[in-house]
């Protein structure tokens with residue numbers, strides 16, 4: 151719905167007054183003059199729908215009806231736009247359907263909903279002549295949806311590489327910078343409002359994978375169900391890995407990658423070593439980063455807060471303004487996002503070549519290192535460097551503890567991931583190997 155040509159206030163409904171919803175109300179109220187200038191008319195919060203009306207809110211609410219019933223918004227003909235700011239799949243999906251069916255344009259930050267039900271919801275919106283805007287669903291305050299969908303539209307996008315989960319990045323940064331434990335860092339991320347209601351979706355890589363699926367649709371014009379993207383979270387990273395990476399000149403980041411590879415898309419979300427001094431390694435705390443290569447523009451780098459109340463509210467309010475002035479409707483109609491004829495992505499296998507970082511915990515006795523390097527050699531894997539700290543000298547094992555366990559940390563030269571995984575299957579079957587070995591990809595630029 152284009153709302154141009156009038157100076158009457160536009161009335162919007164807010165569904166969900168949690169961290170993001172409260173931030174949106176604060177921004178709309180506190181920055182009303184500035185927002186009116188950009189929207190061409192005032193934007194008025196007309197009603198809110200919440201789960202618990204008695205709960206304290208992190209904003210001063212205007213005098214508006216607050217109810218638990220979505221009909222307060224969907225059935226009010228004076229409300230033309232709804233900001234759907236609740237997480238999870240249900241009741242978010244049913245609410246989105248009800249809002250669209252009752253003539254509302256919808257702005258949302260819910261990437262799980264789009265990654266799971268995007269095709270059916272976008273089709274419904276198109277059929278009803280409505281729009282869905284979702285800048286806040288990916289990378290919080292970074293305008294990456296507009297950048298890929300509109301500003302870089304002239305380019306054939308070759309690759310996307312990004313840090314897309316603020317909570318994971320916050321946890322990794324706290325662990326590396328002040329030695330916080332994983333649990334302490336996660337609790338702090340939750341207290342700061344970065345984490346999802348269910349933080350396992352942050353730390354197991356689900357959130358970043360859903361965001362990668364959405365960005366890949368915009369960039370490559372294909373649809374990939376997020377569950378088909380190989381995914382490992384930071385719940386597999388411990389402090390020793392972080393220290394070994396630092397010793398080699400790297401940091402560990404949860405990196406989402408999608409790139410063209412022989413007519414297919416190579417995609418994954420996994421912790422990776424990123425070289426200290428490169429932009430991804432310098433992305434700290436709740437910041438997100440996205441590096442994109444387009445054939446005309448070359449490499450671009452976006453960096454900004456990817457989680458938290460006001461950065462996410464910034465993106466939601468920009469979408470509300472775009473919907474008010476009619477830009478969203480035009481883009482939504484012309485780009486045919488997630489339409490029935492969107493092709494499915496063809497995913498590439500795991501045979502891409504890169505350097506790999508391995509941690510293999512072994513019993514420290516003669517011949518073990520030779521056995522392991524022998525297996526790597528048998529798979530055509532060349533070793534660039536090896537670290538083994540003397541467990542007695544470091545105090546990790548008493549002199550009487552013979553033979554102690556020790557970590558072998560190996561950096562390989564570039565080799566196919568499939569070869570490394572095959573080799574590790576053999577290595578992990580050796581008597582001297584304790585537990586499952588860790589393998590992380592290495593990004594040198």
Ligand code: HSE
Pocket residue numbers: 287289290314315316317318344345346352357456457458
């Ligand atoms: N929980 C998300 C993150 C924020 O930590 O990045 C919303 O996308």
